[in-house]
Amino acid sequence: MLRIATLAPINETLGTYSQLFMLLAAMVYMVAFICFALDLAKTNKTIAALDAKALEEDQRVLASAGGQNAAAIGTVTPARRGNSGRADNVGEDVVNDEMTYTALSPKRGIAKIAVVLTWLAVALHGFAVVSRSLAAHRVPWGNMYEFLTTGAFVVALVYLVALFFKDLRFVGSFIIGLVTLMLCAATIGFPTPVGHLVPALQSPWIVIHVSIAVLASALFSISFAMNVLQLLQHSRMNRLAEGKEDKLPFMRLVPGAGALENFAYRINTIAFVMWTFTVMAGAIWAEAAWGRYWGWDPKEVWSFVIWVVYAGYLHARATGGWTGPRSAWLSIIGYGCVIFNFTIVNIYFNGLHSYAGV
Amino acid sequence: MAKNKRTKKPLTDAPALGFVGSLRWIWTQLTSMPTALFLLLLLAVAAVPGSIFPQRRVNPELVTQYLTDNPVSGPWLDRFQLFDVYSSAWFSAIYLLLFISLVGCIIPRIKKHAIALRSKPPRTPTKLERLPQYTRLELDPVQATAITAEQLVSEGQRILRKRGYRVDRRDDAGVLSVSAERGYVREIGNIVFHTSLLGILLSMAIGGAFGYSGQRIVVEGETFVNSLVSYDSFSPGTNFDAKNLEPYSVGLDKFDITFDRESETHFGQPLDFTAHVTTRRSPDAEAQQEDLKVNHPLRINGADVYLVGNGYAPVVTVKDGEGKVAFSGPVVSTPQDSVYTSVMVLKVPDANPEQLGFTGFLLPTALVDETGFGISGDPNAINPQLHLNSYYGDLGLDEGKPQNVYVLDTDKLTELNSRSQDAGGIILEAGQTYELPDGKGSISFDDLKRFVALDVNYDPGKAPIAVCSFLALAGLAISLFTPRRRVWLRPITDEQGLRGVEFALLARGEDPRLQREAAELSKIFHNTWPLAEKSKDLGEVNA
Numbered sequence: 001m002l003r004i005a006t007l008a009p010i011n012e013t014l015g016t017y018s019q020l021f022m023l024l025a026a027m028v029y030m031v032a033f034i035c036f037a038l039d040l041a042k043t044n045k046t047i048a049a050l051d052a053k054a055l056e057e058d059q060r061v062l063a064s065a066g067g068q069n070a071a072a073i074g075t076v077t078p079a080r081r082g083n084s085g086r087a088d089n090v091g092e093d094v095v096n097d098e099m100t101y102t103a104l105s106p107k108r109g110i111a112k113i114a115v116v117l118t119w120l121a122v123a124l125h126g127f128a129v130v131s132r133s134l135a136a137h138r139v140p141w142g143n144m145y146e147f148l149t150t151g152a153f154v155v156a157l158v159y160l161v162a163l164f165f166k167d168l169r170f171v172g173s174f175i176i177g178l179v180t181l182m183l184c185a186a187t188i189g190f191p192t193p194v195g196h197l198v199p200a201l202q203s204p205w206i207v208i209h210v211s212i213a214v215l216a217s218a219l220f221s222i223s224f225a226m227n228v229l230q231l232l233q234h235s236r237m238n239r240l241a242e243g244k245e246d247k248l249p250f251m252r253l254v255p256g257a258g259a260l261e262n263f264a265y266r267i268n269t270i271a272f273v274m275w276t277f278t279v280m281a282g283a284i285w286a287e288a289a290w291g292r293y294w295g296w297d298p299k300e301v302w303s304f305v306i307w308v309v310y311a312g313y314l315h316a317r318a319t320g321g322w323t324g325p326r327s328a329w330l331s332i333i334g335y336g337c338v339i340f341n342f343t344i345v346n347i348y349f350n351g352l353h354s355y356a357g358v
Numbered sequence: 359m360a361k362n363k364r365t366k367k368p369l370t371d372a373p374a375l376g377f378v379g380s381l382r383w384i385w386t387q388l389t390s391m392p393t394a395l396f397l398l399l400l401l402a403v404a405a406v407p408g409s410i411f412p413q414r415r416v417n418p419e420l421v422t423q424y425l426t427d428n429p430v431s432g433p434w435l436d437r438f439q440l441f442d443v444y445s446s447a448w449f450s451a452i453y454l455l456l457f458i459s460l461v462g463c464i465i466p467r468i469k470k471h472a473i474a475l476r477s478k479p480p481r482t483p484t485k486l487e488r489l490p491q492y493t494r495l496e497l498d499p500v501q502a503t504a505i506t507a508e509q510l511v512s513e514g515q516r517i518l519r520k521r522g523y524r525v526d527r528r529d530d531a532g533v534l535s536v537s538a539e540r541g542y543v544r545e546i547g548n549i550v551f552h553t554s555l556l557g558i559l560l561s562m563a564i565g566g567a568f569g570y571s572g573q574r575i576v577v578e579g580e581t582f583v584n585s586l587v588s589y590d591s592f593s594p595g596t597n598f599d600a601k602n603l604e605p606y607s608v609g610l611d612k613f614d615i616t617f618d619r620e621s622e623t624h625f626g627q628p629l630d631f632t633a634h635v636t637t638r639r640s641p642d643a644e645a646q647q648e649d650l651k652v653n654h655p656l657r658i659n660g661a662d663v664y665l666v667g668n669g670y671a672p673v674v675t676v677k678d679g680e681g682k683v684a685f686s687g688p689v690v691s692t693p694q695d696s697v698y699t700s701v702m703v704l705k706v707p708d709a710n711p712e713q714l715g716f717t718g719f720l721l722p723t724a725l726v727d728e729t730g731f732g733i734s735g736d737p738n739a740i741n742p743q744l745h746l747n748s749y750y751g752d753l754g755l756d757e758g759k760p761q762n763v764y765v766l767d768t769d770k771l772t773e774l775n776s777r778s779q780d781a782g783g784i785i786l787e788a789g790q791t792y793e794l795p796d797g798k799g800s801i802s803f804d805d806l807k808r809f810v811a812l813d814v815n816y817d818p819g820k821a822p823i824a825v826c827s828f829l830a831l832a833g834l835a836i837s838l839f840t841p842r843r844r845v846w847l848r849p850i851t852d853e854q855g856l857r858g859v860e861f862a863l864l865a866r867g868e869d870p871r872l873q874r875e876a877a878e879l880s881k882i883f884h885n886t887w888p889l890a891e892k893s894k895d896l897g898e899v900n901a
């Protein structure tokens with residue numbers, strides 16, 4: 001039980017530092033975001049150069065020896081080797097469907113700078129989040145400002161950790177863009193000084209219910225990015241297969257649509273289990289705080305809608321004919337509901353779930 | 359959970375179905391996966407209006423308000439049950455169809471899995487190399503004689519069993535092989551998950567039938583006894599029996615609020631609500647002192663008592679024109695804002711010769727702003743004042759129509775005191791008495807108490823729902839994260855004897871780590887048998 005007879009006083013100085021570091025972090029994220037975007041544009045040029053060289057070589061080989069030098073054709077530049085039948089001829093050495101680091105990966109200098117900057121930003125951001133928590137003597141997720149700032153921190157940290165295992169730099173601009181946006185929304189839209197929690201929020205369930213919800217939402221964000229890229233890649237491949245011009249050349253750095261779909265699916269399953277847990281923990285808490293476990297409060301309605309949409313997504317994947325773009329759309333709709341639940345429902349729908357600070 | 363029937367039946371089948379045939383056709387359609395998917399998505403869409411329009415079950419006053427504000431569209435929305443979405447015919451139809459579909463899926467699936475659990479893994483395919491995940495390992499030619507096909511199969515069996523596979527040693531016309539399968543709990547998890555969803559629905563129905571909920575306001579010094587008459591409002595379940603109300607009692611001794619006094623930015627925000635209560639769990643039980651707080655309900659004999667609201671109740675005495683006490687007691691006032699500016703309505707039907715009515719505000723810490731208007735400066739009662747208008751005439755209470763105690767209908771009343779009258783409004787500090795004009799009586803502000811709003815809930819479905827939810831979560835995690843896969847392993851022999859071993863894996867359902875499992879098995883086999891070093895490179899993926 002969390003029985004606080006007298007709450008420890010707020011440390012206002014630390015709170016001010018927290019706000020300052022939040023701003024610094026946002027600025028560094030902004031620069032990292034620009035670097036990630038530049039990387040997509042520039043690496044695209046690198047591949048184009050490799051392609052041009054490979055083409056030249058092919059022609060030289062063909063011109064000089066006809067069929068005589070057949071072995072040479074087998075050793076064309078890596079960029080020309082097939083990659084799971086991709087229509088854009090991007091080689092495994094640029095990007096592969098396991099999303100692992102490849103021979104070309106270290107050549108992406110700007111991407112390396114982007115990752116380093118992201119680490120710096122996460123450190124500043126982490127300090128901001130932790131100091132706010134210390135200033136208030138409680139978990140740093142009690143109002144919109146705190147959900148956004150802590151949520152953004154979780155998204156960034158999960159992404160950086162994932163980078164150790166997979167080369168996910170291709171979604172860097174998306175993820176870090178999202179993080180920057182969240183921090184800006186928090187500081188501009190919901191500036192809230194550090195404060196105590198209202199009695200309804202003083203419960204150990206805030207630690208469990210909200211943290212898992214934030215984590216699930218972070219994972220949904222990542223799979224959303226994957227699904228969007230999947231759709232883009234899908235239509236791009238179709239265009240290329242029809243012999244049309246490549247309108248999204250930066251997508252050469254992105255794995256194939258099938259790989260993206262599978263990756264998004266794995267993340268979505270984890271996030272779905274977490275979401276299920278979030279809803280259940282919410283029901284247990286509601287039982288203690290509001291006197292009923294379920295009452296179709298707007299927040300409860302939308303959590304239910306999200307749950308059902310993602311359950312639909314999982315079923316769609318299990319049904320033949322509903323994989324590929326269709327299931328991706330379901331996942332995207334689900335994410336739309338997550339965002340709606342977090343923004344519109346929190347701000348405009350009145351309910352028991354209206355948090356302090358909004 | 360039905361098989362995917364992707365093969366369309368020829369259309370010519372349709373007219374010959376007959377009645378039973380049609381029923382069967384409907385059943386097949388209903389329990390098919392695309393239908394379940396459609397119903398699931400429909401359910402999501404159908405739930406949305408409940409968050410847009412006010413709902414009777416959540417807040418009936420808002421619905422009445424909406425109907426008054428929208429006299430044209432309101433009744434139409436009501437006709438389509440948009441103010442009762444979650445008990446509406448259409449919402450119920452969707453989830454009931456979904457659950458029927460669910461039952462239709464689960465039952466055959468349970469049967470099928472029960473058989474699978476008792477049978478051996480399937481026979482080894484003749485051409486393993488056609489399977490999506492195939493590996494061929496060569497024995498080191500120098501040491502090939504160190505092991506026989508027989509031994510290889512036994513050891514293969516042991517290794518696979520240790521990795522959680524159910525194994526079967528096969529001998530198909532002299533060709534030895536191992537057939538193995540793992541992850542049977544995946545399907546069990548799935549069945550548990552879906553069955554638990556049914557369990558949750560049933561438990562909710564039980565709660566709705568036998569439970570009840572009620573609201574009651576208790577002022578400091580009062581005691582609430584659990585019986586039908588003591589509730590301000592009460593909603594029984596369909597099978598509720600008033601005899602089942604346990605006669606416990608809860609008396610409010612004192613109510614404390616702590617406000618934030620340190621933070622500049624959150625000054626006056628409530629930090630703690632504590633109701634000090636005296637409870638008796640039954641009429642002859644001993645009285646107990648307890649604290650009732652938000653997040654810490656009183657749990658008494660299965661029913662739970664929640665602290666859901668609070669406010670001030672000024673104690674007032676009204677004497678009528680004949681000088682008799684016509685009313686004396688606390689008047690519950692409704693807080694409007696964070697500084698507890700509270701609306702107060704008092705009807706005095708017992709006043710003679712003329713009935714009296716009062717409306718106005720309680721200001722816990724009264725300040726007078728520059729226009730002479732009273733406002734409250736703090737939620738605590740530092741300088742409490744009543745700012746009232748008074749009326750006399752017919753309160754309309756005798757007609758027997760139920761009236762809202764918090765609203766005074768002034769249409770048939772004559773104003774005595776207000777800012778627009780010569781006498782002005784009534785301003786009373788604690789302990790003061792005000793004589794009404796024209797000898798209509800007097801009103802005095804004797805004391806200020808706090809009140810709490812209590813919700814009492816009894817829901818026998820709660821415990822089963824908790825159990826089912828837990829099972830659903832566990833089942834879900836198991837069904838999503840347990841890989842179900844098959845492995846077949848066969849020694850490769852030719853006229854010279856044992857040459858190597860081939861094995862293939864097949865995923866049943868989503869299995870992103872199948873390839874890793876193949877690599878893992880390869881590694882173990884290399885450590886177990888004298889395999890040629892280069893045979894590592896022969897590993898092959900047909901994906």
Ligand code: HEM
Pocket residue numbers: 308311314315318359360388389390391394398456457459460461463548552555834837838867868
């Ligand atoms: C209340 C409605 C339902 C919900 C919330 C729900 C939810 C789920 C979830 C979360 C899964 C796990 C996803 C997976 O294993 O891929 C699942 C699996 C499954 N559900 Fe449902 N389900 C519902 C109704 C149904 C119905 C009515 C059917 C049959 C028509 C059905 C058939 C299946 C099947 C076949 C699977 C297994 C898919 C697989 O193993 O890949 N479900 N369900």
